[in-house]
Amino acid sequence: MSGAFETSTRRCDKEGCDLPGQYRAPKSPRALDDYYWFCKDHVREYNLNWNYFQGQSEAEFQQFLDNATVWERPTKPFGRSTQEQKWARHGVDDPLDILGANGTNPEVRLKSTRKLPPTERKALEILEARETWTRTEIRKQYKSLVKDLHPDMNGGDRSDEDRLQEVVWAWDQIKDSRSFKD
Known part of the structure; x- marks a missing residue:
């Protein structure tokens, strides 16, 4: 020892x-x-x-202390990263700047205005509805889709039957949801 x-x-x-x-x-x-x-x-x-x-x-000693406080790694000020660094953070290499400055601009990206469960979000996609619509507006969209897809309205053609089942399932998710106003 x-x-x-x-x-x-x-x-x-x-x-x-x-x-x-x-x-x-x-x-x-x-x-x-x-x-x-x-x-x-x-x-x-x-x-x-x-x-x-x-x-x-004294300057060399101060330099040693400054490096030791950040584990001898260079530091950069917050908020001064370049666009290239922003993309690199996501694993994207864009040396020709093809993606442009708007790729990580939060105002340009489409953002969801509220959180919805995945089943309700999927139901909105199936019904081709927006999350800002009321339940009444979504129901109108549902009715128009059912009229378009129902075999009785298409001369007995059952080719859209799977899509019709998806639309009915989607409406079942939305009609009982608390996420939409009446």
Whole structure:
């Protein structure tokens, strides 16, 4: 637990010392992987005199502190990212700027005005209705679709029967919903 390398065959690097050098100490702050090997007494003496910042100016010391507070990663101010960086965040590479500036502009993107359950949103798609419509408006749309798709209105043609079943299912989702005004 002392940090000694028991199997080391080196001699202490302190002049005049013949004890085994079982403890390592970095030679300089610039070469932390290059070591002196000392005996226990001399490594203690070396460590007491060790100063990582020895020989550095005040500006270099301040630069070290600034880098250390952000884990030595460069930082950028918020809100100054380029359009290319916005697309890169989504995994899109657009070096020719084909997608343009409006690709991530929130005013241009179509946004849902309210949250609806997925079944009700799917029902609106099937009925070709908008989420801002009232239940009465959606019912009118439902009725017109049923008239267009019903076999009795198409001379007995049953080719749209699957679509008719989807429309009926969609109306069942909307008519019992609390998300739409009457």
